[in-house]
Amino acid sequence: MKEFNLDLQMHGLYAGGVSKEMTIPVMAEQSKIKGLDVLVTADILHKNWFQHVKQNLVEESNGTYKDTLGKCNFIIGGEVEDNKRIHHLFYLPSIEAAQELREKFLGKGNLDCILCGRPQLRLTAEEIAERVIEAGGLFGPAHSFTPYTGIFAFYDSLKDAYGEMHKHLQFIELGLSADTDIADTISENHSYSFLSSSDAHSPWPHRIGREFNKIKMSNPNFKELKKALTEKEEKMITMNVGLNPKEGKYHCTACNSCFAKYSLEQAEKNKWKCTMCKGQIKRGVRDRIKILADTEPGIHPKFRPPYVHSLPLAEIIQQTLKVKGINTKKVQQKWKEFTSHFENEIYVLTVAKKEELDEVDPLIASKIIAFRNGWVHYIPGGGGDYGKPIICDSKAEFEKKKIEFKNEIEGISDHIVQTKIKNY
Ligand SMILES: [Zn+2]
Ligand SMILES: [Zn+2]
Known part of the structure; x- marks a missing residue:
């Protein structure tokens, strides 16, 4: 086998x-x-x-x-x-x-x-x-x-x-x-x-x-x-x-047009109309599953294998180089260097050692390792807009950003935070 x-x-x-x-x-x-x-x-x-x-x-x-x-x-x-x-x-x-x-x-x-x-x-x-x-x-x-x-x-x-x-x-x-x-x-x-x-x-x-x-x-x-x-x-x-x-584009409940995020209660209260742009609010996967769930998270059948979160290498390179798109020359060049140096992209992402990755590019190598370590926050997607990962360089930065981006990470839009404040 x-x-x-x-x-x-x-x-x-x-x-x-x-x-x-x-x-x-x-x-x-x-x-x-x-x-x-x-x-x-x-x-x-x-x-x-x-x-x-x-x-x-x-x-x-x-x-x-x-x-x-x-x-x-x-x-x-x-x-x-x-x-x-x-x-x-x-x-x-x-x-x-x-x-x-x-x-x-x-x-x-x-x-x-x-x-x-x-x-x-x-x-x-x-x-x-x-x-x-x-x-x-x-x-x-x-x-x-x-x-x-x-x-x-x-x-x-x-x-x-x-x-x-x-x-x-x-x-x-x-x-x-x-x-x-x-x-x-x-x-x-x-x-x-x-x-x-x-x-x-x-x-x-x-x-x-x-x-x-x-x-x-x-x-x-x-x-x-x-x-x-x-x-x-x-x-x-x-x-x-x-x-x-x-990262999925329908993870949170959000507006189809301006992507403002809503809790299920708020969406229902607003009759699924966006208060920002009058667009239609679409129920997200997170809330749909909450409605259907009948067991606690973390309970799996015996045969269930682990689920490992991953990210395309080009996206990790893009984050490291802080450039706009993954199709830019710079990203593509580095991606080629990595994939031609190693067996393939999945090997780079999951198997190659830090010392080996350093031979191609030490900065990108650190980001790949940081991703493997789980030092990643996600601004969740919704309404048709993909979520965005924030890969941190250290555990300390990970903890700092957890506080800095608290609302974004939890999938709460600015306007909801403001409405909450108004309500108090
Ligand atoms: Zn399909
Ligand atoms: Zn809207």
Whole structure:
């Protein structure tokens, strides 16, 4: 058995808002630089993308798919949208099974329109689950807690959402706005494996693999993935890795237009209208889960692996150099120096020793170590605005900033603080 890094959610170039560079060869090449061993093919039900995948993958005798240059392994799968606009993920044993599933969905919705990398189906969650399971696939909700298209935005439980089919789901995908600690406060979720995935729309290493799973497998193929998700007591999933949920753009309850944050009580009192700009307030993942939670945080099923918070290397470099964007020349140059000096980005972030990192850049090396030490505060996201990490250089600075940015870290906007003062 070997440990593999798998990113099992992203989109191909035919889906809406996706980079034209999102092709199998580029995905495979970039996965190597990132340190990922297995990617999902994504969008396998789309006619043109299916042809692209078929031309660019080769199947080995043990059922493992690789790109033609053998840089990365692929699992056949994708995302679908149901009649309530909720998103679900599926994984399939073979290209042939994808063809079979496509036939089951023909006439049931939009499969090949311009934005249909993710098919829009006129079927319920339960009806889709039935068809995927019939095709021998694995099925579960995508980014389950997000307010627009996550299952928990519409339903209080998986049983409500999938009916009897909830017993046949193999996983819950957490999405960027949730982690294991948050998701396990709902006790029903203790019956399922968790997946953490990037949902990348471009192939660059600050997108692919920003969330991934470490799984022990004999071969990086569907059969072993199925085993890892269903035979949970074998503990084949050894780690979920991803952003701190506070970085997710729907973590706090906040205004859609000006991103002012609100407590649930304030939002209800204001009838979900922003007092700053009259925009609409959107309920955040933090508050949605608070409503659904029925266990204390920190209680997990025995098989649950640790969830490790991570950050793309380019973002750590950007913070160190104090420049505007991660696509600036300076950041990209340093990122290249690190990723060419070491095996890959995940190695730089999680394994390389301080002395080794110092050889490339001691200042950035210190920030990487500070991040690993957990000297990070987050100004949480909300209303569609991503959260922002503040990486401190020492424990002392971490404690100082905790006081300095108290309100921001707790997700309280200035205007709320002022309103509170007025109320007293
Ligand atoms: Zn989605
Ligand atoms: Zn507003």
